[in-house]
Amino acid sequence: MREIAIVGGGPSGAMCAEQLARAGFDITLYDEHLAWEKPCGGGLTHKAIVAYPFLGVGPQPRKRVDSIELISSRGHRAHMKLGHPIIIYSRTVLNGLLLDRAAAAGCRIVRAHVAQVETSGKRVSLVADGKTQEADFVVLAAGARNALLPGTRPLKRGDLEMTLGYFVPAQADEIKVKFLHRFEGYLWSFPRADHLSVGICGSMARHTSQELRRHLHAFMYDEKIPTAAARFYSHVLPSPQVETLRARRVVGRNWAMVGDAAAWVDPLTGEGLYYALCSGDLLAQALVAGDPASYPARVRATFSAELEFATRIARRLYRGRFLGGAVTTRMIQFIGRSPTFRALMGDLFSGAQGYSSLKRRLWGQVGVTFSEVINSLVRPQSRRLAERTASGADAPQ
Numbered sequence: 077m078r079e080i081a082i083v084g085g086g087p088s089g090a091m092c093a094e095q096l097a098r099a100g101f102d103i104t105l106y107d108e109h110l111a112w113e114k115p116c117g118g119g120l121t122h123k124a125i126v127a128y129p130f131l132g133v134g135p136q137p138r139k140r141v142d143s144i145e146l147i148s149s150r151g152h153r154a155h156m157k158l159g160h161p162i163i164i165y166s167r168t169v170l171n172g173l174l175l176d177r178a179a180a181a182g183c184r185i186v187r188a189h190v191a192q193v194e195t196s197g198k199r200v201s202l203v204a205d206g207k208t209q210e211a212d213f214v215v216l217a218a219g220a221r222n223a224l225l226p227g228t229r230p231l232k233r234g235d236l237e238m239t240l241g242y243f244v245p246a247q248a249d250e251i252k253v254k255f256l257h258r259f260e261g262y263l264w265s266f267p268r269a270d271h272l273s274v275g276i277c278g279s280m281a282r283h284t285s286q287e288l289r290r291h292l293h294a295f296m297y298d299e300k301i302p303t304a305a306a307r308f309y310s311h312v313l314p315s316p317q318v319e320t321l322r323a324r325r326v327v328g329r330n331w332a333m334v335g336d337a338a339a340w341v342d343p344l345t346g347e348g349l350y351y352a353l354c355s356g357d358l359l360a361q362a363l364v365a366g367d368p369a370s371y372p373a374r375v376r377a378t379f380s381a382e383l384e385f386a387t388r389i390a391r392r393l394y395r396g397r398f399l400g401g402a403v404t405t406r407m408i409q410f411i412g413r414s415p416t417f418r419a420l421m422g423d424l425f426s427g428a429q430g431y432s433s434l435k436r437r438l439w440g441q442v443g444v445t446f447s448e449v450i451n452s453l454v455r456p457q458s459r460r461l462a463e464r465t466a467s468g469a470d471a472p473q
Contacts, residue, residue: 077330078102080203080363081211082183083190085110088335089217090174095360097181104211104308106204108189114311116239116348117266117273118167119251121427122160122368124350127357132163136173137269139164139343144425147254152410155250156418158426162251166268170349176280183321190218195331213330213368215359217352220336225328234281237261237346240288241275242296242306245349254295255404259283260394262346263295277346278365297409313348314339317385321380332359336447339363341373344386344393350427352378353356385431414448416441 082089084372085107119141146154146175165173178428179185180333188204194212200214218226223230237260245278255262276292296303298331316324316339326338334340335352342351355375362371372380396403398473423429429437447464 077212077305077363077366079211080104080213080215081106081200081209081214082217083107083193083202084217084219084334084335084337085175086114086171086217086219086352086358087174087184088337088340089141089215089351090171090178090356091353091354092215092217092334092360093178093183094174094181095357097178097183097427099364100214103178103280104209105119105175105183105185106179106188106190106202108157109186109187110187111168111175112308113169113243114167116311116313117251117264117275117346118165118170118268118349119266119347120163120165120349121210121347123427124267124353124429125160125163127350128208128353130177131165131170133172134173134259136169138169139267139269140250141267142252143249144251144422146411146459147252148405148408149257149259150405152160152405152408152412154408154418156411156422156425157317158422159370159419160423160426160428162426164266165266166273166341169269180264193331195328196227198461200330213332214365216331217335217356217358218337219312220339221312222337225331225333231314231316231320234279235320235339236280236286237277237313237391238280238283238285238310239275239277239313240285240292240308240310241273242303242308244274244303244306245270246272246302252299254410255394256291257402258395259291261288261392263291265299265301274299274306275309275314277313284413285297302325313346314341315343315346315380316341316383316387317343321384321387326375327359327368328363332368332371334359341379342383342386344390345425346429347427354378366396370423375443385434389431410445413452414445416448417445 082093084104093103093105140161143154156223192203194201225455252265263276266273276288277469326333334355337464340351341348358374362368398406
């Protein structure tokens with residue numbers, strides 16, 4: 077198994093291509109767009125930078141952001157300083173960087189559209205721009221809605237989310253995220269080096285594109301984000317259910333899926349770049365070891381168990397209630413009133429806090445958090461009473 081074809085030149089395909097080429101495999105990567113501007117935030121969290129330090133250095137334009145503003149459906153706001161910054165790339169720049177690294181490692185990069193893949197024969201065959209090519213193994217990194225591999229089913233609507241948004245020629249230094257009432261998704265504004273990526277994501281099974289566009293335009297109006305010269309986009313991303321993560325077949329005798337194609341995306345935050353990079357890397361490790369069947373176990377040991385946990389709590393976050401209000405509203409209020417809770421959420425949003433230990437940390441800090449929230453509510457009342465007493469407002473007439 078020396079000749080490997082990779083379909084898709086995004087982060088997962090490019091990372092897999094680079095690692096395999098460095099290990100001496102004969103790699104050809106096919107992509108009809110190569111470096112292109114995909115509609116997403118483009119943020120790389122702390123865990124991605126730790127795993128792949130080259131993403132935090134170098135001459136490529138990027139934005140370093142260390143603060144985020146959260147907005148509830150009722151207009152409550154909370155600002156957080158992130159203990160670890162988020163590095164934000166435009167996808168054109170990031171994909172170009174990763175493809176350049178793959179080419180430097182010895183990968184052949186072909187700009188072509190792959191229309192068909194056949195894996196039933198002794199060797200894999202694929203049709204790229206009308207020409208049939210062969211390989212020993214094929215890696216599918218072609219996105220969430222691909223239907224190229226025979227015997228695998230495309231993701232259903234319940235495992236997908238729609239994104240709509242704009243690339244806005246404007247500048248900002250802070251990420252904004254807004255939650256909506258009983259809405260499985262959120263709005264965002266991510267500052268990049270020379271523009272903003274502003275958008276909304278929502279479950280395809282529960283929300284329509286018209287609904288998303290209406291919320292998006294209201295958000296841009298409320299936050300005074302200009303629409304003049306903005307460029308519209310739309311895209312479909314995976315947002316998998318627990319059953320899908322557990323049961324989806326991602327490797328076969330002579331094929332495997334990585335990144336969005338495998339549905340490796342955080343259903344809670346929508347983060348996909350780290351899981352794309354990591355899944356491409358883990359598949360390469362399995363192939364170098366001569367054991368592609370070990371790929372799912374490697375993924376599970378690294379991150380898929382965390383994604384399953386995130387899936388179980390995503391619906392509670394977006395649609396649940398706590399202390400008589402929406403969970404997202406209470407979360408933002410607690411962030412504003414409790415330094416302890418604010419630090420925890422800062423670590424979660426920046427990628428430094430994993431899901432597997434989140435529950436333990438939450439329960440370990442619950443007493444301190446509630447004490448800080450109560451004190452923040454009591455202090456202003458005590459101060460107002462002291463001011464009234466000092467001014468004689470409460471003296472008998």
